[in-house]
Amino acid sequence: MQTTPYGSWPSPIGARLAAAHDGRPEFVGFVGDEAWWTEPRPAEGGRHTLVRRKADGTEEPVLPAPWNVRSRVIEYGGSPWAGIMLPEGPLIVFVDFADQRLHVCEPGGEPRPLTPLSPVGGGLRWVDPQLRPEHGEVWCVMEEFTGEGPADVRRAVVAVPLDGSAARDRDAVRELSDGRHRFVTGPRLSPDGRQAAWLAWDHPRMPWDGTEVILADVTGHGTLSDPRVVAGGPEESVVQADWAADGTLLYVSDRSGWWNLYRLGAEGGAIAVCPREEEFGGPLWRIGLRWFAPLDSGLVAVVHGRGATLLGILDPETGELVDTAGPWTEFASTLAVHGSRVVGVGASPRSAYEVVELDARTGRARVIGAAHDGPVDPAYYPEPQIRTFAGPDGREVHAHVYPPHHPGHVGRADELPPYVVRVHGGPTSRSPLVLDLEIAYFTSRGIGVAEVNYGGSTGHGREYRNLLREQWGVVDVEDCAAVALALADEGTADRRRLAIRGGSAGGWTTAASLATTDVYACGTILYPVIDLTEWASGETHDFESQYLESLVGPIAEVPGRYTERSPSTHADRITAPFLLLQGLDDAVCPPAQCERFLARVEEQGRRVPHAYIAFEGEGHGFRRAETMERALEAELSLYAQVLGLNPPGIPTLELSK
Helix, strand or coil: CEECCCCCCCCCCCHHHHHHCCCCCEEEEEECCEEEEEEEEHHHCCEEEEEEECCCCCEEECCCCCCCECCCCCCCCECCEEEEEECCEEEEEEEECCCCCEEEECCCCCCEECCCCCCCCCCEEEEEEEEEHHHCEEEEEEEEECCCCCCCEEEEEEEEECCCCCCCCHHHCEECCCCCCCEECCCEECCCCCEEEEEEECCCCCCCCCCEEEEEEECCCCCEEEEEEEEEECCECEEEEEECCCCCEEEEECCCCCCEEEEECECECEEECCCCCCECCCCCCCECCCCEEECCCCCEEEEEECCCCEEEEECCCCCCEEECCCCCCEEEEEEEEECCEEEEEEEECCEEEEEEEEECCCCCEEEEECCCCCCCCHHHCCCCEEEEEECHHHCEEEEEEECCCCCCEECCCCCCCCEEEEECCCCCCCCCCCCCHHHHHHHCCCCEEEEEECCCCCCCHHHHHHHHCCCCCCHHHHHHHHHHHHHHHCCCCCCCCEEEEEECHHHHHHHHHHHHCCCCCEEEEECCCCCHHHHCCCCCCCCCCCCHHHHCCCCCCCHHHHHHHCHHHHHHHCCCCEEEEEECCCCCCCHHHHHHHHHHHHCCCCCCCEEEEEECCCECECCCHHHHHHHHHHHHHHHHHHHCCCCCCCCCCCCEC
């Protein structure tokens, strides 16, 4: 062991390596007997491709560049593909990111569009397709812009013909739902094909506030009749509904204070299947997420947990739940089943997300795709700690603490390490405890990281989630500060060398923390919300356009709160150096917010060292390898300059003086 100052340890985990391994497989499904999924390609412009696992066990990309399998419905997208196996090969429908059209790729053929383009606003978009080949249709969600504004939009459950007749004719798309709801998910058909169920909700609710389960009859003409609400409500969040093999409708609701699994009774009413104080669901940020999948045997595959998620097999008759044996401690909200086979996406603190198959009969689980390849010696991986801190008013604050870690270097005995507080986005979300090479990029150099799942985060029940109601910019800021100061007080972190960073809602918390506390020496702000009044007045997309009604309060009643909480209002209070990173194609947190904020910072007589890097071709969240590489190196350079570190081989970020 060599004794070396913190922040200057040599590391094999470079920014390029971390960027190359960013992202994870998503949206698993079966095409015949084959497991398929989407997978990111950071080195190919950040596109997503389809991957199939063939019968011989090999993985094969299905669509070459430049096809990019990704939807933009509600900007965050959702399930972008579906497929079936024909005798001559797979038939696939998918959404391409470039034009947002639904395409079909038939065996031996090239992709061709099924839906038209629209010159109005954001055009036509599609998500959560379900193939109905016997009727020659795809059922899915359509998002249609009716004007140039981000809120000039409507959504409906629709049927798209597979023969391509709608590719130039919008009228060939059959609308199945009545258009009464602002937001809908894709329909799920009962086993006998006679009923369809989907979720719906309206402004100002977000899907984790309150949603409704709509049940309708499917007529012989392929239309939906007699739609009625059978579960959910304004204060009950249902995040998934699907059918058991016996025709029972199952759904995940938080009516008990926890997202648990229920079945719809014969006379209506909710019957708890496995009541527990843990989550069997999560926030519905994208259309088509799945936390449970019924098997033909009557068992149900479930993703569940408290503060973490495991994959288990649930017997709905007895409530018995058996979890998957294996190294995975976190499973993503995507599942598919075929016979007794269950496919999900799992990870752990020692492995990145990989495609996992579980045999529900034998309990055997194995990796079948996107296997963790160990790009560096695992000795350099972080060694996280699960911690609970005391926050204001005695409330619990959950966090994952990653101390500096290196197999060949330790810090000096007379020196405490610098720490970076990482703030997740959402804000209704959480940071999972999984291997993240971006975190390892810092810890392997002698910089500690603390991920804070502040009050308002998911994974700990509705009461914890509701701590952020009308308290955004207060509870999140307080909880992050409480963790940072606790680490300093206990002698884990250097009080003078604390930093904070976050993206999207995490960028908001970072900027608000710099404007309202003196806890941090510097901060990295990525694609943030930064001006509440403008963001709530049409400067963001439709999905989140009224999110602040619950996070901050009704703007008509408390307009002053929007001004008072905004970091842009208090730019003159920011004295700590900062780095601001923004995508120029961001429709969620547009660059205009950053530009106004910077103008206010620069209007001060007292100059604050800072840097602003804007990336062309990037939206909300960075996906291109070169962008992520530059962003990581710039972030590390900021910490080096402000915290007095000397990381080898890092380009110097030029800070304005």
